[in-house]
Amino acid sequence: MSHSNDKGLRIYQDVFELERMHYGMWQPDEGLSYDNLKAAQQRYETFLIEHVPEGASSILDVGCGTGVMTRVLLAAGFEAEGLSPDIHQKRIFTEKCDAPFHHTTFDDFVPARQYDCLIMSESAQYINSAKLFANARTALGGDGHLLICDYFVLENATGIFRKSGHDYEPFLQEAEREGWELVENLDITEQVVKTLDAAMLAVNKLRLTLQIISERSREKHPKRFKLLNWLFRKKIDKYEQQILLLDSKRFSENKTYRFLKYRVSGA
Numbered sequence: 001m002s003h004s005n006d007k008g009l010r011i012y013q014d015v016f017e018l019e020r021m022h023y024g025m026w027q028p029d030e031g032l033s034y035d036n037l038k039a040a041q042q043r044y045e046t047f048l049i050e051h052v053p054e055g056a057s058s059i060l061d062v063g064c065g066t067g068v069m070t071r072v073l074l075a076a077g078f079e080a081e082g083l084s085p086d087i088h089q090k091r092i093f094t095e096k097c098d099a100p101f102h103h104t105t106f107d108d109f110v111p112a113r114q115y116d117c118l119i120m121s122e123s124a125q126y127i128n129s130a131k132l133f134a135n136a137r138t139a140l141g142g143d144g145h146l147l148i149c150d151y152f153v154l155e156n157a158t159g160i161f162r163k164s165g166h167d168y169e170p171f172l173q174e175a176e177r178e179g180w181e182l183v184e185n186l187d188i189t190e191q192v193v194k195t196l197d198a199a200m201l202a203v204n205k206l207r208l209t210l211q212i213i214s215e216r217s218r219e220k221h222p223k224r225f226k227l228l229n230w231l232f233r234k235k236i237d238k239y240e241q242q243i244l245l246l247d248s249k250r251f252s253e254n255k256t257y258r259f260l261k262y263r264v265s266g267a
């Protein structure tokens with residue numbers, strides 16, 4: 001069971017005042033600001049709701065994060081439940097939603113009931129694909145819809161960009177082999193990547209702030225700073241690699257962010 005880094009979640013929520021854990025969908029003319037990021041994230045939730053198949057009433061929000069989407073689903077009149085292996089998300093979800101929460105990975109989930117629809121909003125990438133399709137079929141009772149919104153790795157991807165996300169074409173092929181009908185496949189990469197630009201802007205501002213703050217000490221003690229750089233070179237390298245992931249152009253060259261609507265039928 002995952003015990004996530006609570007500090008990360010607290011910084012995200014308390015410092016940046018962001019409770020949502022997805023990219024969001026931006027409009028082309030929107031500038032990079034917190035307000036626009038929040039608006040983009042809300043737009044994405046509306047987009048997901050609009051894509052819930054007609055007639056579906058019970059929905060499992062798989063990898064529900066802090067429960068924002070579940071709350072939106074409940075408000076829209078759906079019978080929604082949340083699932084996450086993260087103990088801190090369980091606490092936040094329970095505060096936010098009057099709905100059942102399943103504290104488990106989807107890989108290990110044993111459903112006690114059946115749902116009309118499953119939503120995996122930026123969580124499919126964490127779930128073993130064989131388990132994903134098998135357990136989704138069980139949770140839907142062999143009949144229903146699976147909505148996936150996530151990024152996938154393109155065939156030509158290299159380096160650190162290969163690391164997170166399912167491989168795109170093999171994922172689609174596996175779904176087909178497992179009997180899932182692809183009802184809709186939308187490429188929304190262009191709409192989501194502005195979130196990376198916003199994050200890059202924040203990181204660069206933070207870097208500049210640190211540079212300004214440390215300017216005088218760096219001038220006074222250049223050797224000490226050189227030594228610190230050397231001692232922490234591995235950590236610094238790791239951070240630089242992480243920052244590389246915020247490059248929206250490289251993201252689009254290596255990944256594709258998709259909305260996939262699947263249907264399974266015939267138990």
Ligand SMILES: C[S@@+](CC[C@H](N)C(=O)[O-])C[C@H]1O[C@@H](n2cnc3c(N)ncnc32)[C@H](O)[C@@H]1O
Nearest residue numbers: 021022063064065084086105106121122123126
């Ligand atoms: C990037 S967050 C997305 C949260 C939320 N769905 C959203 O759109 O804001 C990824 C979520 O997947 C969950 N997760 C990670 N591994 C998982 C697994 N194996 N099964 C189910 N959920 C998982 C995390 O705990 C987290 O809630």
